[in-house]
Amino acid sequence: MNKVKVDQNICIGCGACFGSYPDCFEMDDNGLAKEKENLTEEQAQEAEEAIDICPVGAIQEETEKD
Numbered sequence: 050m051n052k053v054k055v056d057q058n059i060c061i062g063c064g065a066c067f068g069s070y071p072d073c074f075e076m077d078d079n080g081l082a083k084e085k086e087n088l089t090e091e092q093a094q095e096a097e098e099a100i101d102i103c104p105v106g107a108i109q110e111e112t113e114k115d
């Protein structure tokens with residue numbers, strides 16, 4: 050299953066991801082974005098769309114194989 054992850058070393062906290070996809074991302078205590086856990090398949094797809102709206106490329110696709 051594909052999942053996205055925010056690299057907080059790159060994120061500038063612009064809010065585009067959690068503004069547009071609040072089901073998928075949230076603001077962390079440090080003002081930076083964090084991906085939410087346990088997304089539905091539909092939400093996971095939205096989270097992947099957010100990769101394209103991040104101005105600094107902080108949202109990255111993660112491929113997990115168990």
Ligand code: SF4
Nearest residue numbers: 060061063064066103
């Ligand atoms: S869109 Fe990118 S830079 Fe903006 S808050 Fe989300 S991860 Fe951070």
